[in-house]
Amino acid sequence: MKIILPVNLAPNIEPLLPSDIQVVQVDSEGNLNSDTSDAEVYINGFYSNFDIYDKVLAMLPALRWQQSPSAGVNHVLTPAFLERDIILTNGAGIHAIPIAEFVLTFMLYHAKNLRKLQIFQDQHTWVRGVFLQELANATLLIIGTGNIGMAIASRAKAFGMRVWGSRRHPELLANFDKIVGADEWRSLLPAADYVVIATPLTPETQGMIDATALRLMRRSAYLINIARGAIVDEAALLTALSEGWIAGAGLDTVITEPLPPESPLWSLPNIFITPHCSALSPSLKERITELFIDNLRRYQAGQPLRNIVDKQAGY
Template sequence: MKIASSAKMSEKHQNELRETYPDLHFSFFSSMEEVMSKAGDLEVLLTYGDDLSDERLSRMPRLKWIQVLSAGLDKMPLEALEKRNILVTNARGIHGIPMSEYTLGVMLYHVRRFGIVYEHQKERVWDRSIRVDELEGKRLGIIGAGAIGTEIARKARLFGMEVIGLSKSGTPLPEYDRVVNREGLPQLLAESDFVVLVAPLTPETYKMMGEKEFREMKREAVFINIARGALVDEKALVKALEEKWIAACYLDVFTEEPLPPDHPFWGLPNCWITPHMSGLSPRYMERALRIFTYNLTRYLNGEYGEMKNRIHFTKGY
């Protein structure tokens, strides 16, 4: 069996895979262009999911399984994969720790006014009149009550926050004080002091946060997007920030990445930007390969139904 990876991987991880599965043939590359030289006889592919096209897929006639080493699938040729009945699994769940820490980090940054404090430090100003706040007693709305959202909820409640989650079904979950379905979105927005967007990108969620939704939020509320830029109508968000419909936002993802230098977000004083880094961690590959090796063992045993994070093509996740 021939397995190739288009994701850059350390020699340590490469050697561990070869030692664990000595009978399998692994090829490790740093790009999908390099993978194409071995494409004809590949059975298994590891990828981050943003480098596979219909054309490239057509050059892999023996491909049976793709392990995506990330959670996002919005750039995958899902229609072609479904047509060929290729098994796809992803790394859903590995982002819970870093992305929840990012979310708690920006909320703490906001309420403790660390940005203002640092600006004063640069000017050597000692000012104890800064009006700080607490997370205790605040309400957090999480749009997307999946693995990442649930880890955010768990940590937020340790800080004494009340947490409302939104999922497709609205089924109650123990980590949340309440869970609503899509019809409950206006209520979640109206009640929340912080709103974090962490839903998957699907046709149903595309630009789900637009002018109507931002107007439904509290004027003192903070919006955080760690999902995908395309879930947000960015023009509406710019207007919401300029006209103070909401107090501030923290954005880690954008419709166009890298964010163009002339984009209005850069110049807004109530907008904080990070370069799609909320999921980064020195343990990322370790966690992703843990899912891959679990799945690989089951794949070799023909236990396809036991593989983790199998993708439902009709749902897109």
Template sequence: MRIIVRGAHDEATRHRIRRAAGAARVEFDAAAEGIELADAVVGDVPDPLLARAGRLRWVHSPSAGVDAVLSDALLASEVTLTSSTGNGAIPLAEQAMLLVLMLDRDVPRWLRAQSERRWDRYVHGELAGKTIGLYGLGHSGLDLAAKAKAFHMRVLGLRRSGRPADHVDELLGQDDFPRLLAESDYVVVTAPLTAATAGRFDRAAFAAMKPTAGFVCVSRGGIADDAALLDALRRGEIAGAGLDAHGVEPLPPDSPFWTLPNVIVTPHNGATTRETARRGLDILLDNLGRFARDEPLRNIVDKAAGY
């Protein structure tokens, strides 16, 4: 059995990967030159490589999202795809709460005053009693629900599966999307980017939100239509936005999002923690052992659904 691991890894990590794989032969090969003989690949497998991989049975994405690796060819294949979903849930939820708080209290105004050494006291908001609408209730959405309840917020959660969720006051289905928009003081996107979610926040969606509401995206850009979001912000259809995930990354220097006074931009950095990396490696090591022992894998992706 051969396993190809793409990407850079220090020697200590390589040792842990080899040990977890047991008797399987592990090759650290960024180019995946020997993919014809590979039974598994950790990392991206572009279509030209996939076409050569006659023995391939398993691909593992080191990222929680799989939109970057789930090509049409991989979707059509019988190769099992797993992900590191859940590895960054905690810091992503923290990032979402940070952006919500910054919007609610207009923290950029304080930062501007500090840079000017100006004592600027003003009446700002508080989150207690406000409604947060979570578009997506995966790992990060569920963790965010608990954090929002700790701030005494009312939590609405929209999820495709309809499974009950802790810390959610009302669970909504896809048909309730207009209600999520209309009732939320903050709408937070924690869903993966899939065919079903791409462009879901269009002009009509932003027009359905409260003019006092904020929009926060921490999972994937592309779920919001950038042109529609810019128009809504400029026209005052929504009050502001906190964006860690963007439709184009890196965000181009000439993007209007950088300079809009009611927008907070962070560079898709919310889950970049040592703990995220550690949890992701733990998931990989667990799956390597399972694969070597021919046991069911963890975090199997529903390729048709995209997560």
């Protein structure tokens, strides 16, 4: 069997492969180092240019299964991919710990007024009486209660927060005080202190954090997006932040990445922008490798794979 591995993951994965597996490596530009006409398994890399996914796909006529290390797969589910009969599995779960910790970082950054405290330090100014808040007893709404949403909830509970969630099929989960259906989350916005977007990008979720949703939020509320930028209407968010509809936002993802230097998002004092880095961790390659090797064993044995994506639903 021949498989395709990204060059940055190959050193981790190759030593664990059975001896009868042939490996072809693919670099960050989608260039392959050998013939791939008979390759049937492909674990893709994190390509900055989404066109590379289709470029590589076109060179894999025998592909039967593709593993994406990311949880969101909107960039993989292109028309070219969907017209092929390819099993797609994703990296659901492997990013939950670092992303959940990052969400707590965003919340503490806002609650403890760290931006202002950092300015005081830079100015060598000792100021007492800075307004600081607690996370204890604050209400957190998590839109999307998958692996990442559940990891966020468990950590928020440790801080004494009230945790609400929304999911396509509502059911009570550990660490959530309330869970509503995917069409009911707007009704919870007026009572939420923090709103975290942790849902996949699909046609149904694209642009759902719009002006109407932002208007429903408290003026003291803080919005956090660690999912996909296109879930938020950025024009509406700019207005909301500029005019004080909400207190602020923490964005680890935006519609256009990298965010252009001229974007007005950079200059707003009540926004914290990070370069889509919340999933990064020294343990990331180890977790990607473990999932892929386990799924490869399952694939060879004809057993069900972990994290199979519903290509119609988009996750």
